[in-house]
Structures are given as structure tokens and as C-alpha cells.
Amino acid sequence: MTWKTFALAATTTIGLAALGAGMSGVRADDDKGGKRVRPVTDQTVIEECGACHMVFQPAMLPARSWVAVMNGLADHFGENAALSDDKVRAITDYLVANAGDAGGRPNRMVSGIAPGEAPLRISDTPYWVREHRGEVRPGAFEDPRVKSKANCVACHRGAEMGSYDDD
Amino acid sequence: MKAEPKRMGLALVLLAALTVPVLAGAARQPILDGYAAAAKAGDAAFAGFSAARGETLFQTKFAAGDAETPACTSCHTDNPGGTGRTRAGKDIAPMAVSKTPDRYTDREKVEKWFGRNCKGVLGRECTALEKGDFITFMASK
Numbered sequence: 001m002t003w004k005t006f007a008l009a010a011t012t013t014i015g016l017a018a019l020g021a022g023m024s025g026v027r028a029d030d031d032k033g034g035k036r037v038r039p040v041t042d043q044t045v046i047e048e049c050g051a052c053h054m055v056f057q058p059a060m061l062p063a064r065s066w067v068a069v070m071n072g073l074a075d076h077f078g079e080n081a082a083l084s085d086d087k088v089r090a091i092t093d094y095l096v097a098n099a100g101d102a103g104g105r106p107n108r109m110v111s112g113i114a115p116g117e118a119p120l121r122i123s124d125t126p127y128w129v130r131e132h133r134g135e136v137r138p139g140a141f142e143d144p145r146v147k148s149k150a151n152c153v154a155c156h157r158g159a160e161m162g163s164y165d166d167d
Numbered sequence: 168m169k170a171e172p173k174r175m176g177l178a179l180v181l182l183a184a185l186t187v188p189v190l191a192g193a194a195r196q197p198i199l200d201g202y203a204a205a206a207k208a209g210d211a212a213f214a215g216f217s218a219a220r221g222e223t224l225f226q227t228k229f230a231a232g233d234a235e236t237p238a239c240t241s242c243h244t245d246n247p248g249g250t251g252r253t254r255a256g257k258d259i260a261p262m263a264v265s266k267t268p269d270r271y272t273d274r275e276k277v278e279k280w281f282g283r284n285c286k287g288v289l290g291r292e293c294t295a296l297e298k299g300d301f302i303t304f305m306a307s308k
Contacts, residue, residue, distance in 0.1 A: 053255035078233060079254065080283040084275075151256030
């Protein structure tokens with residue numbers, strides 16, 4: 001093999017690999033820095049939300065969703081997650097300030113949500129559904145090692161640090 | 168003389184190992200005292216907490232709470248020293264004080280979790296007697 005045919009073969013391989021990546025759902029907007037979401041830095045949010053589930057990044061829901069979630073803690077997806085008023089206020093403020101539509105600029109994770117809708121679950125957003133459709137076997141979420149769609153870290157090991165590059 | 172720093176280091180490690188549980192125990196006592204006072208106020212015949220009653224509370228399956236969590240053991244496993252799991256799939260540190268020494272040392276946290284979980288498991292608030300029995304059982308484990 002001359003170096004020219006080798007270079008051609010190498011280029012073709014890289015091209016096919018890139019095509020393969022494109023077909024697995026990685027889109028151009030994800031290439032800018034990959035699928036990374038700013039992780040939570042607030043200690044109260046980390047402690048209180050993280051006691052029961054992964055500390056979800058506020059950028060994954062619009063502010064109106066976070067307000068609805070925080071107003072319903074007495075029945076939080078079937079769980080009593082009631083908190084003192086001052087903690088509810090502090091956590092809501094943080095979630096709203098860092099929501100996916102903070103500053104009136106919806107990010108790619110919340111832009112598909114209809115204006116009148118305030119989904120309570122990240123897994124109900126059009127972005128989440130699109131990202132997992134076809135890639136994850138529906139039964140996978142019932143696997144005892146996963147248990148729930150809320151358990152991002154079961155598959156995305158770096159999810160709590162905001163890294164979703166591993167899909 | 169050369170052995171001095173090493174011995175001192177060992178002494179410090181031992182001191183730390185002994186101090187953490189002792190301090191935690193000291194922080195736990197006022198919480199138990201508070202429940203004892205409340206239990207006595209409710210029943211003059213109150214004669215102290217019981218680890219055995221606490222164990223029964225921990226293991227009992229109740230019918231009035233949420234269907235998914237009939238007992239403490241639904242999430243905490245039936246072994247007080249075991250690592251539990253929340254409905255969202257996150258690990259819960261063991262309830263046994265020997266495994267998690269800082270358990271039941273923060274009054275606000277203790278009240279928060281009894282407040283949430285008694286309603287979810289028993290379908291009502293826990294009494295001061297039940298809370299004291301529960302902590303006494305977990306402190307013995």
C-alpha cells in the first residue's frame with residue numbers, strides 16, 4: 001500500500017466513524033463542547049435534592065417547571081419531600097436563576113416545550129424523549145440496577161458533574 | 168526520641184477514632200432527651216425507650232401508608248447495617264449508628280425525615296415514643 005492509498009483509507013475510515021456518530025444521535029450543536037450541562041454548585045440544593053435522587057441540573061427544565069416542582073413538595077412524585085419555608089425559597093431561587101430559560105433565552109433542552117406547559121419531569125421534555133428514543137431499550141428503565149428514569153447516573157456515569165458525553 | 172512523632176501520630180488517629188463517635192453520641196442525647204420529655208408528658212408511666220420496640224417499628228409492614236413503602240425496610244432494607252436505596256435509585260447510608268456514626272445528631276434533619284417518612288410508611292406522624300425507640304434501636308446496631 002502506498003502512503004497515498006493508506007491516507008485515503010484512513011480518511012474514509014474517519015469519515016465513516018463520523019457518520020456513525022451522526023447516526024447515533026450526536027448533532028452539530030452537541031459538538032460544541034459536547035453534551036455538558038453546568039452542574040449544581042449550591043450546597044443546600046446538593047444536600048436537599050441530592051438526599052433522594054441525582055442532583056439534576058436546573059438548565060434541564062424551564063423556570064416555570066421548577067416553581068411548580070417546588071410548590072408541590074408535599075407530594076413529590078408520590079414522596080413527601082416537604083422542607084422548611086426558608087429552604088424552599090432558597091432552593092427555588094437557585095433553580096429559577098439557573099433554569100433552562102433563564103434570562104429569557106431557552107436552551108436546546110427546554111426550547112421544545114410548549115409555552116403553556118410546565119413539565120415536572122425532565123424525562124417528559126421533548127428533548128429528553130428525543131435523545132433517548134431508539135437509543136435506549138424501553139425496558140432498560142425497569143432494570144433493577146436502573147430503577148427509574150430519574151437515575152441518570154445508572155448509564156451516564158458523569159451525569160451529576162454535568163457530563164452526558166458517554167452515549 | 169525518634170519514635171515520638173510516630174507515636175504522637177498514632178495517638179492522634181486513635182483520639183480521632185474515639186472522639187467522633189463520642190461527640191456524635193453527645194449530640195444524639197439531647198435529641199433523645201427531648202423525645203423522652205415529650206413521651207413522659209403524653210404518658211406518665213413512660214419508663215424509657217426500648218430498642219426492641221424500635222426494631223418492631225422498623226420491621227413492621229403498615230397498611231395506611233403509601234403502597235410502595237409499607238415499611239421502613241422498603242427503602243432501608245431489613246438490615247439496619249445495610250445500604251438502602253431510594254425510589255429514584257440513589258443509595259441511602261445505613262441507618263445503624265455503628266455504620267453511620269453521625270446519624271441522629273442533627274435535630275432538624277431527624278425531624279425532617281421522621282416527618283416525611285412516618286407519613287409515607289405509617290400514614291400518620293410518629294409519636295415521640297416511636298421516634299425515641301427507633302433511634303435507641305439504631306444506636307444499638
